[in-house]
Amino acid sequence: MWRKVDDNGPMTPELVADLHALSRTLADGAAAIALDRLAGGVSVAATKSSDVDVVTAVDREVEEWLLARLAEIRPDDAVLGEESDGRPGTSGLTWVVDPIDGTVNYLYGLPHWSVSVAVCAGPPEPGGWELLAGAVAAPALGFTWHALRDGGAFRDGSRLGPRAGVPLARALVGTGFSYRAEERARQGDVAAGLVPRVRDLRRLGSVAIDLCLVAQGSLDAHYERGLNAWDIAAGTLIVRESGGTVLGPGPDGMLVAGHGGTAQELSDALRSLGA
Numbered sequence: 066m067w068r069k070v071d072d073n074g075p076m077t078p079e080l081v082a083d084l085h086a087l088s089r090t091l092a093d094g095a096a097a098i099a100l101d102r103l104a105g106g107v108s109v110a111a112t113k114s115s116d117v118d119v120v121t122a123v124d125r126e127v128e129e130w131l132l133a134r135l136a137e138i139r140p141d142d143a144v145l146g147e148e149s150d151g152r153p154g155t156s157g158l159t160w161v162v163d164p165i166d167g168t169v170n171y172l173y174g175l176p177h178w179s180v181s182v183a184v185c186a187g188p189p190e191p192g193g194w195e196l197l198a199g200a201v202a203a204p205a206l207g208f209t210w211h212a213l214r215d216g217g218a219f220r221d222g223s224r225l226g227p228r229a230g231v232p233l234a235r236a237l238v239g240t241g242f243s244y245r246a247e248e249r250a251r252q253g254d255v256a257a258g259l260v261p262r263v264r265d266l267r268r269l270g271s272v273a274i275d276l277c278l279v280a281q282g283s284l285d286a287h288y289e290r291g292l293n294a295w296d297i298a299a300g301t302l303i304v305r306e307s308g309g310t311v312l313g314p315g316p317d318g319m320l321v322a323g324h325g326g327t328a329q330e331l332s333d334a335l336r337s338l339g340a
Contacts, residue, residue, distance in 0.1 A: 076186065076197070078216075084158075084184050085198035085213035088299070091134060091162075092182040093209055095127045096202035099165055099180060102126070121172060124148050127164035127180065135160055145189045147295045158197075159189040163295040166201075167271030176205035181273040183298035190294050191301070191314050199299030201273045210277035210303050218280050218306035227308025228282050230325020233334060236285035239267045239275040243291055252290070258338040263331075276300025279322045280307035286323035286331045290314075290340065 102123045128148045135144055136152075143154030146162045160182065165171050167178035183199030200211040210225075212218035218225040240256060242249045256266060267284065269275055272292060278284040280303045292314060301311045301322075310328040314320040319340060321332045 081197050081213050081216065085200075085211065085216065087138065088182045088184060088198045088200040089202075089209060089211050091131055092180050092200035092202035092211075092299075094134070095131055095164060095182070096180040096204040096209075098130060099123050099127050099171070099178075100204040103171075103174070121165070121168060123171070124164045124168060128162065131160075131162050131164065131182065142184070143189070145294060147293065157186055158184055159186075159194075160184050161189050161295050161298040163273065166273040166296060167269075170270040175270065177203070177269045177271045177274055178205065179203040179271050179273045181295065181299045183302060185298065189298075191297070191320075194294075194298070196298060196302040196305075199302045201277050201299050201303065203271075203274055203277075206274070208277075210280065210299075212299075212303040212306035214302070214306070216306070218303045220277070220281055225280050225282075225303075225307040228324040230323060230327035230330075231285050233262055233327065233330040235264050236323070236327055236331065237264045237267065238331065239269060239278065239284045239287040241268060241270070241272050241275070241289040241292075248291070252340075255335065255338050255340040259334060262334055272296050273300045276304050276311075276322055279309060279324070280304045282324075286321065286327045288319065288321045288331055288335055288340075290318045290320070292318070292320055 125148050128146045141154055141156040143159040144151040145159055163181040166181050171178040180202045185194035185196045187194050198213045202209040208220055210220050242252045275287045279287050304311050304322045309324045312321040312328055312332050321328050
């Protein structure tokens, strides 16, 4: 049974474990819906920051499903979602959900897309939140990553342990770009300056997945500017609970993740490039 908690209720390990289990259930259930809808074809329903920043009808359907399930199971919790106004709550907890992270990949039939579900105490924003549990389900890749506060990070049933950092020159680094042309051009200049300093760059199209790849060691680091809370909530917890470091996003909007000293070395390099 899911435990009800109010603003003054204890944040017990049992409650965190329940929230963790629910985050996995929600992420996997929402991802199954999105994967099923691919069989019928996907089309653009709307655009956001630019005419290439798209929303599909499935994004909206999946978020509506998540809102409905949370209203049924945890009606006192708030919800912050990408595609809707979410809802306020009275429990002191907020679910931060991204119905499809990597919508353009999803639209094009590429496998790097995911559903990200996290829950936090405090304001649902980096720097103010206390991340408690989260899950990132990537059904086209066949994995679900998940984590709970002080309880570790996992890929499916396998625990993700701390990893030694690597020198920046040997680091495989993930990144992402804005959908606004002017900003993307500036980010391209930064990437061009970074390429000689690292092993290589990857732009896979889902920051939630990239953070999980950092946690499992398939990327040495990830950096990106201009992210929203729903993009990074679950992934941030997964990196930290795997023993990694997440720097930011600070006032400049830059987030850097990695293990050992790699995150700081990358952050310093980006600063020197004016990122």
